[in-house]
Every structure is written in structure tokens, then in C-alpha cells.
Amino acid sequence: MQILSIIVNWLHMVGGFTWLGGLIFVNIVLSPVVQPKGIPPEFIRIMGMERFRYYAWGSIGIIILSGIFNIVRGMAENSGDPNPLFVGALFTKLVIVAAMIVITMVNSVVLRKRLADAKPTPGGPSEEIKRMGARLVVFSRINLALGVLVLLMVAIMRSAA
């Protein structure tokens, strides 16, 4: 059981850091470097998402399965009253992660597909495409900010455990 817990915890962290690491790279490293060269940030994000989305969705699956395992194990091991700080931080983390998954769905399924399918038009992208691109950028930044908040919840959980 000890070995299984270690492996599941390890997978949980690998999944979390793969997802958040990808968000950090696209938002903080890739876009600012390429943007001054005249490539629109929404294009960069679509390129990043085309390649990264399988890793992102794989990570989300791993995080959810390993997280559920952690919850069940925690409940089985601690029969006494649960630490309210730990439970509060865990609950907040779950709400934030749920919001992140919804945003990922909108970005990676709806916006990415519509932007990638848009036919090039003479005179540059239409107003609608520009609006969708801007939305993709904002959502991606919000997801990164939420991911940073998740890490705050993890820090609270660790200190409360």
C-alpha cells in the first residue's frame, strides 16, 4: 500500500506540474518572446495547444484519478475528525480545478478549433476571429492565475496535514 501511495502521489504531482508547467511556458515564456516578432499571441497559443492539448488532457485525467485515490486513502487512514483547514483548502482546490477544466474545455475544444478552422481572409482576420483570439488569450491567462491559486491551496493543505 505504501508503494502504491508513493506512485499515485508521484503521478499526481507529475500530472499537476505538466499541466501548470505548460500554462506557464505558453503564457510567460513563449508568447512574450515571439509577440515582438509580429506573430499574434492567439496564433502562438493555438500552436501551443495543438501540440500540448493531449498532454494537458492526459494530465487532467491522471490528476483526477490520483486525487480521488488520495481522498479515499486519506478518509480510510484518518478515522478521527478531519482537520478543517485541510478540508477547506482541499475543497477550494477542487472548485478551482473544476473552473480550470471548464476553461480548458472552452479553449481547447471550442475556441482553438474555430480559430484553427478559420479560412485566411484578404486584409487580415475578421473582427470575430480577432475577438475569439483575444478571448483565448484572456482565458489562458486566467487559467494560469487559477493554477497558481491551486498551488497556494496545496501549500495550505501541506501545512495543515
Ligand code: HEM
Ligand atoms: C492543477 C491541479 C492539481 C495540482 C497542481 C495538485 C497538486 C498537488 C500536490 C503538489 C499535492 C501535495 C502532495 C503531497 O505533498 O503529499 C497534492 C495533494 C493532494 N491532492 Fe492535488 N493537485 C491538483 C488537483 C487535485 C484534484 C482534482 C484532486 C481530487 C480529485 C486532488 C486531491 C488531492 C489530495 C486529496 C491531496 C492530499 C494527499 C495527501 O494527503 O497525501 N488534487 N495535490
